[in-house]
């Protein structure tokens with residue numbers, strides 16, 4: 001009988017890292033893959049889970065940064081923590097030393113439970129955070145920066161100056177494209193994504209199942 005995936009070294013037939021700049025359309029794309037039957041693992045969600053109240057991750061943060069970064073509701077006070085790491089590279093390094101290994105373990109555990117033929121791991125900072133080794137392929141969602149800016153302002157109400165600041169702090173478009181095995185271009189209507197996702201899904205299925 002199947003043990004239910006308790007072996008954390010178990011992996012589906014293909015693991016694809018999905019990345020792209022902010023508001024490039026990663027969520028829009030990953031939802032389409034999910035609808036076609038891919039397993040989608042969202043590292044942002046796992047990153048929140050490993051520092052949720054009651055976790056060893058949150059305890060480690062409290063120990064390093066003090067109770068100032070914990071809200072009265074017991075949750076991590078993200079704006080307070082952001083302020084602490086903003087100007088202090090050592091604080092950022094310490095925070096990442098706490099969170100990154102825990103996120104990686106959570107990803108491995110989630111991958112081990114995947115029953116679909118292949119998995120997409122959504123990693124916004126795939127390039128920056130050194131995730132590449134885990135992936136069999138890298139899929140980049142590429143959008144022109146003007147479009148990202150427009151979507152960011154529309155979706156989050158971000159003001160133009162802040163949008164420019166966020167965009168310029170990210171890995172640049174060419175660096176991202178340089179690590180891509182596959183690219184989805186999201187520069188137009190959302191309907192244009194459907195065909196691109198369907199083509200890649202077919203290829204990924206064939207690769208994962210060897211057919």
Ligand SMILES: Nc1ncnc2c1ncn2[C@@H]1O[C@H](COP(=O)(O)OP(=O)(O)OP(=O)(O)O)[C@@H](O)[C@H]1O
Nearest residue numbers: 021022023024025026027028151155186188189190
């Ligand atoms: N082709 C498109 N046409 C119209 N709107 C789009 C298109 N692609 C994405 N959007 C919209 O742009 C915004 C950003 O897209 P989405 O949330 O998928 O990006 P993301 O890369 O997941 O963002 P983040 O990096 O912030 O997590 C959303 O409001 C989404 O509905």
